[in-house]
Each structure stands twice: as structure tokens, then as C-alpha cells.
Amino acid sequence: MPDMGLCKECNEPWSMEQGQYDWFLSEGKEKGLTLPKRCPECRKKGKIRRQAGPSLSDRFLNLLDSYEREDIGPSQFYDALHNLIEELRQFEQRVSKGKGHHDKRKDSEPARQ
Ligand SMILES: [Zn+2]
Numbered sequence: 001m002p003d004m005g006l007c008k009e010c011n012e013p014w015s016m017e018q019g020q021y022d023w024f025l026s027e028g029k030e031k032g033l034t035l036p037k038r039c040p041e042c043r044k045k046g047k048i049r050r051q052a053g054p055s056l057s058d059r060f061l062n063l064l065d066s067y068e069r070e071d072i073g074p075s076q077f078y079d080a081l082h083n084l085i086e087e088l089r090q091f092e093q094r095v096s097k098g099k100g101h102h103d104k105r106k107d108s109e110p111a112r113q
Contacts, residue, residue, distance in 0.1 A: 056084065
């Protein structure tokens with residue numbers, strides 16, 4: 001796993017999952033995101049703890065980090081934020097669909113009336 005140096009919050013060395021690291025250097029970079037400076041634990045302690053999945057919430061926090069550090073400008077920030085919000089919407093739809101699907105399964109059991 002790539003060594004990410006020291007976390008800017010707790011000062012502990014941390015490393016990122018290879019898959020996540022690759023994402024940041026490819027898709028994330030295209031979206032104007034930079035590698036996070038905080039370890040997963042510290043990012044988890046952040047305010048964004050909704051069940052949007054670790055990647056979405058991490059990316060959101062990272063986007064805020066990038067903007068605060070002025071690594072990205074306002075237009076990049078809003079573009080990336082818009083993308084994340086769109087993904088959140090899709091995630092929400094998947095979740096609600098998933099629930100619906102679950103209920104349907106029960107309904108599809110042989111009816112005993
Ligand atoms: Zn930390």
C-alpha cells in the first residue's frame with residue numbers, strides 16, 4: 001500500500017489502499033481532487049458520516065480539504081461537488097431501490113390467502 005506520510009490531524013503515518021490511491025491518481029485527478037492528507041480514522045471522525053459509503057464520504061472530505069488548501073479553484077470545487085452530489089443521488093436511488101427489491105422478494109413468495 002502506498003505510504004501517505006503523516007496525517008495532518010493526528011500526525012501518525014498512514015497508508016492508503018492501493019485501489020483508492022489509483023483512483024485518486026486517475027479519476028480523482030480528472031475531477032480536480034488531490035490525495036488526502038488525513039488518515040482514514042481522522043477522516044472518519046469528520047462530519048460526513050452518512051452511509052454514502054467510504055469512498056464517497058472520503059472524496060467529499062478530500063474535496064473540502066483541497067478547496068481549503070486552495071489546491072483547486074472555486075469552479076473546480078463546484079464541478080467536483082456537483083459530481084459528488086450526483087453520485088450521492090444515484091447512491092440514494094440504489095439504496096431505496098435495494099429496499100424496494102427486498103420487499104418485493106417477500107411479496108414474491110407464494111401467496112397464502
Ligand atoms: Zn489521523
